[in-house]
Amino acid sequence: MAQTAIPPTVPLDSAVWRLRSRGCWQDAAALLEHAAALSPTAALRRTALLVECCMFTGEGWERAEDALRAVEPMALTDEERGAAAGERGYLAYASTLLRVRDRADEARAALGRAAALLAPDSPGRALLDFRRGLMAQHVSGNAEAAETGYRRAHAEAVARGDALLSSYTWRQLAALAQQRGDLEQAREGFTHSLRLREETGFLVGIAPALVALAEVQPEPEATRLRTEAGRLFHLLDRVPRWLAAQLTPQPPAPAPA
Template sequence: MTRDERIGTAELLYERAVFGGDDNALEGADAALDAVEADLCMTRGRVVHARFLDSRRRGRPAADPRELELFERAARLYRRSGDTRGEGEAAFWVGTFHQVVRDDTETALPSFRLALDLATRSGDRLTMSYALRHLGFAEHMAGDLDEARRLFEESTRLRREVDFLPGVAANLIGLAYVAAQQQRRDEAARFLKEAEELSARTASHGVLLWAAEAREELELP
């Protein structure tokens, strides 16, 4: 593994401050270390979230309060450094914690909307697709199937643009549920077929399992 260049930069700035008498160098060192810490918080938070999903799959869901703390810390650090893209991603994960771990979509919605706004401004189409997907879940749960479909379709379009095929497959499963509820069963079956094909092609075995569960639940051939 290679060492993060930002840590090396911070060390050089430390030496410049201590040995070179450059008082302004420390601000740069703080900024470099804030960026490293923000990335670390994001990655560790996602690992904690993956552990929650695994525990839920095993029937023993175990939430870790560190998850929210990590994502909120990342959001603050990105905001302080003016990293709009990073802040948008962190805002999405704050919302995901509330929606997925705490089953509190109402609390999650402002974070998803903020994530969508920040990601749109920074041109981060992947985070846009995630925010739209989870806003689609919210509309689906609220019973607005037309709006849920629109959001899932927009998310899917963005995922195709960035070639995020496992994510496309996951969205197609969501669209299949909506289509089945709207009595468009042939379309639901087509969505699941494509989801299965994409999952198999990309070795996305977890998504393939979701597709199989959806096919059984929706009683599709």
Template sequence: MSDHRTASEHRTARIDDSRDGTAAGPAPDTVWLLRSRGCWQAAADLLEPQATRSPEAALSRAELLIERSLFEGDGWGDAENALRLAESGARSDTERAAAACARGYLAYCSTLLRVHDRLDEAQAALGRASALLAPGAPGRPLLDFRRGLVAEELLLDPVAARAAYRRAHAGAEQQQDDLLLSYTWRHLAIIAQQDGNLAGARHGFAESLRLRELTGFAVGIAPALASLADVSTAAEAVQLRSQADRLAGVFGGVPVPRG
């Protein structure tokens, strides 16, 4: 019999089934364990029972499925449906801003991977999120980062992107959000590399790798290794790319360049 499981489901099968969630919801550590190993669908399934009555759970589930679409290049319909549920359940300005930020990110991912051109939607949704959030709101660093992504990769405006990433970086440092910091370091390093600042790029990529190892974001380590290899000496690059290839194999060939 042929095996029709998705790449996420194959990875899930490698993890001990320690789902200790209760009627109040799954343990956050369990959801993170699955997410960090690229088992986004399994993590989303744990949140599904709570998603219809908890805006927070609905948004977390949507974010998981959006991240899956970015890494796997698939599952767009599931991500869209989950996000619509989160949008419909949002009641406060904070919840509506978070849902709009996720909407902008989904549109960005879809445009980046050339599924559909949704640049206008991405900009409008992120602008709406910005209007709903106070300057010092907890959701501001993630929003700034995502606006940087649109500026860098869709608008091809590295100046605006760098400014947005620096704001996101400062906010992530203040909130001690190491995973977001791994992303801001990564994209600041990409811009430094494009500017010919190889020392700055090496430092940024190395910091991104260190933070992904520190947080246990295992599925994101291969992209970090591959990027560091691009600005390393020839001997170091061979070793780093070999490690990245092995990890990508472990995670079912999840695309390396975009993590």
């Protein structure tokens, strides 16, 4: 049976974004459930929400897997198959990073499959380059390859006006600069990342951005930023879960968002 496309509506898009930006991924995914049964586009959007939920909360793995298993057999274009492979790779990366289960080989294979399916000028290339950069940095320990991926993703995100992805690329490039001891460049990157998250209203990503900036700021500014981050973290029901370790004096845990 042919798939019936469900045209996106502005009210639905706005409702999904409001829920996502506040860390209510399951509720946002529920809004797309009916459309996802009929439309690959909606199914991919729903899958991406559930995968992002896993990264921020460390929970919901089975629901994300179910969403992937539902979308993969659909009649998909190469672009859509590439997007699905990218989500599978990112889910496997999250599982590996958060030490739920080591799925690094699966992540590499899926992201490689996405790279083969997406056209060179695909809108999905920037996100894929970013995710491959994450794999290079946090799983393979290859900072040089990670920076190459982040810079490609950053240039494309800026060119396409993707403010949210730009906030992620600024953040990761700043983290690499921090590792090199270039605190001025790190401050610049973390400041841009925070600004973009505030401008887009991505509330669940603001506390991590505040903590990252605090790490390269002198006192008393660092304490002020951490205090603000702590308030927002508790307001959003302690999401992202992995941020708790960075709000204490102990050494910080990996910060994927």
